[in-house]
Amino acid sequence: MPGREFFQTQPVSQALAGFRPRRRTGTETVRREDALGRVPAEPIRSGAELPGFARSTVDGYAVRAADTYGAGDGLPAYLDLVGSLRMGTAADVEIRPGAAVQIPTGAAVPDSADAVVMVEHTQVTMPGVIEVTKSVAVGDGVVRPDEDVALGKELVPAGRPLRAQDLGLLAAAGVTRLVVCAKPRVAIISTGDELVPPETAELSPGEVRDATASALVGLVEQAGGVPVSYGIVPDDVDLLTKTLTAAVAECDLVVVSAGSSVGARDETTAAVEALGAPGVYCHGLAIKPGKPTLLAECSDVPVIGLPGNPLSALVVFRMVGLPVLRLVGGITSPAPEPSVVATMARPIASAAGRLDVVQVSLRDGLATPLFGHSALLSLLTSADGYVVIPEPATGLDAGTPVTVTMYR
Numbered sequence: 001m002p003g004r005e006f007f008q009t010q011p012v013s014q015a016l017a018g019f020r021p022r023r024r025t026g027t028e029t030v031r032r033e034d035a036l037g038r039v040p041a042e043p044i045r046s047g048a049e050l051p052g053f054a055r056s057t058v059d060g061y062a063v064r065a066a067d068t069y070g071a072g073d074g075l076p077a078y079l080d081l082v083g084s085l086r087m088g089t090a091a092d093v094e095i096r097p098g099a100a101v102q103i104p105t106g107a108a109v110p111d112s113a114d115a116v117v118m119v120e121h122t123q124v125t126m127p128g129v130i131e132v133t134k135s136v137a138v139g140d141g142v143v144r145p146d147e148d149v150a151l152g153k154e155l156v157p158a159g160r161p162l163r164a165q166d167l168g169l170l171a172a173a174g175v176t177r178l179v180v181c182a183k184p185r186v187a188i189i190s191t192g193d194e195l196v197p198p199e200t201a202e203l204s205p206g207e208v209r210d211a212t213a214s215a216l217v218g219l220v221e222q223a224g225g226v227p228v229s230y231g232i233v234p235d236d237v238d239l240l241t242k243t244l245t246a247a248v249a250e251c252d253l254v255v256v257s258a259g260s261s262v263g264a265r266d267e268t269t270a271a272v273e274a275l276g277a278p279g280v281y282c283h284g285l286a287i288k289p290g291k292p293t294l295l296a297e298c299s300d301v302p303v304i305g306l307p308g309n310p311l312s313a314l315v316v317f318r319m320v321g322l323p324v325l326r327l328v329g330g331i332t333s334p335a336p337e338p339s340v341v342a343t344m345a346r347p348i349a350s351a352a353g354r355l356d357v358v359q360v361s362l363r364d365g366l367a368t369p370l371f372g373h374s375a376l377l378s379l380l381t382s383a384d385g386y387v388v389i390p391e392p393a394t395g396l397d398a399g400t401p402v403t404v405t406m407y408r
């Protein structure tokens with residue numbers, strides 16, 4: 001079909017802004033110890049102040065700060081030692097003017113004291129009396145009862161996957177269970193008559209082991225989704241329609257790889273169109289690699305048709321599929337991907353209006369582009385990370401500082 005323009009490509013930024021399928025996962029309650037990486041469905045607020053009592057931050061003596069004013073090495077303040085406090089008990093000791101009580105780090109400070117002097121700035125020269133050789137101000141050596149968390153304060157926001165430190169703060173606040181967004185179920189479908197399961201020991205000529213599905217499983221799991229494998233579907237529009245229909249009914253996001261280009265056998269578009277409204281959002285993205293990408297919404301479920309070449313499929317799923325997965329799964333504040341700033345070792349050409357995703361190896365601050373056809377999956381496994389050449393740019397000169405997003 002010479003001269004035919006196969007794809008009306010859409011800029012990736014435009015597609016990401018415009019393709020907003022309605023599907024959202026429901027919510028479920030999980031135990032805090034099972035909540036790492038889960039996404040709170042609503043902000044979780046503290047039902048109490050933390051630490052909840054005035055707490056000493058040093059080992060030393062709880063005092064009235066005014067009793068130490070002017071104290072120094074040459075002119076110590078002398079205070080009566082009225083006892084010692086223990087961890088985990090109420091500080092029911094009265095500190096009268098001119099008195100001090102021994103206190104360990106973390107213990108409750110008596111109401112009648114307003115500062116704690118570090119033990120290093122004191123001496124016990126006679127039983128029952130301490131010398132203070134440095135003055136303290138009100139509040140020194142003390143954490144206020146609501147200084148860590150005020151009553152009603154947000155402990156963790158909605159929409160940000162929980163990190164280890166979030167679980168720590170929730171534990172400190174006594175939160176044992178929380179309401180999170182259910183993990184999106186992601187259907188993974190591979191298409192192609194040539195494909196055979198990766199377990200196939202011997203390949204007949206022309207057969208190809210399904211590589212994309214295994215990598216997609218990994219990407220979905222890393223992103224907090226639940227991969228649901230629908231196996232390999234031959235190039236048969238009826239079979240594909242049947243599988244897609246089941247996947248749309250059972251999952252929150254459907255990913256189908258290959259069959260989105262323009263060959264006679266490319267059945268994905270026809271099958272997706274048969275699934276119902278609103279249907280195809282765009283066919284063709286201005287991205288390299290990955291141009292033959294299909295975005296659709298069937299009922300409210302997003303359907304992403306990835307290019308057949310595994311490298312392209314994985315690049316597109318990372319750049320376009322993961323944002324959709326996050327949208328569906330309630331993630332509004334994703335953790336930033338690890339990245340480093342490096343210098344481009346060689347020039348790279350790009351086209352204005354197209355997003356280029358360039359695989360790079362990284363050595364001594366130099367990012368070297370890895371060139372090769374996107375049919376070569378090993379290019380992706382050799383890469384340490386990738387550089388995105390933004391849509392308006394026409395390329396990058398050697399020596400340009402670039403941000404390399406690192407593969408984990």
Ligand SMILES: Nc1nc2c(c(=O)[nH]1)N[C@H]1C(S)=C(S)[C@@H](COP(=O)(O)OP(=O)(O)OC[C@H]3O[C@@H](n4cnc5c(N)ncnc54)[C@H](O)[C@@H]3O)O[C@H]1N2
Nearest residue numbers: 190208209210211212213258259260261266307308309312
């Ligand atoms: N005339 C044109 N031909 C092609 C164009 C074009 O614009 N005009 N685009 C090329 C690009 S770019 C890509 S990417 C591919 C995409 O084609 P399809 O999405 O239809 O995919 P297939 O042709 O079925 O497969 C391409 C290639 O990838 C292998 N493959 C597919 N699935 C898997 C899998 N799960 N695991 C491993 N390998 C897989 C498949 O065997 C093919 O070798 O179209 C170009 N052609």
Ligand code: MOO
Nearest residue numbers: 289290291312374
């Ligand atoms: O999208 Mo093709 O994906 O450029 O190899």
